[in-house]
Amino acid sequence: MDEHEQAKTSPDGRLLCPRCGGPMNFHAQKLDRSVDPATDTDMDGVLAEFHTCPACKYVHERLSRS
């Protein structure tokens, strides 16, 4: 996960692709249990979310906000 990469958000709440600026689709959450479980004790790991850009195929990963 590139923790330095930032994506802006559109007015309707979708992330905007850091590469081309198009709206991305938030299609997956995945639990990473290899990290310190204390970071999210409910989930025993860290929840990452994945957003795909339909225009350029770029995938953005970030820590889940939910």
Add this chain to the structure above:
Amino acid sequence: MSAPARQSEKPLFIPVILGTPRQGRYSEHVARFVAGELAGFAGVETQLVDVRDLPMPVTGAGEDVKDPSFSELCMRADAFVIVAPEYNHGYPGLLKHVLDTNLKEYIHKAVGLCGVSAGGFGGTRVIQNMLPVMRELGLVTIFWDGNFSSVQKLFGPDGALLDPSYPRRIERFLRELIWMARVLRYGRENVPVES
């Protein structure tokens, strides 16, 4: 999805990963054969990726040793074919090392597995051992496999396929993979996880 709609789709990109660096590998013949068959499908682009060619340090692991060009290729991919020889019932260590360098690039993408063996089981055991790895990487496996038994007898010294039954077998495998790739691409691009 109607045929006219499909004609306007972007081509699917489905690379074939040759999963062993060993000298004298018969799996290379398999990978070239599968890539050739895949290239014959309309609306599909492919590329042979040889793990031997990837600059892959073994002093680190995972995304710490990610190769930018391989990462970009995986990002562009809609699905993967992995050709893996069976070594003592397992998969080659370098293949696992290479696969572990990415994660977000795989999420909700299809994968078809081709097992290669010198014996008569067509790499079924390496395929079985790879399934949980594929799942953890976020890939979606299909229910067809490519099984290449007695591989040393399947190809001539020049790599020519000697068994005429294989194109038909692999066609079914690839059709399933292409269907899954198309469906998952639609899902990645259009179906939100929270709706």
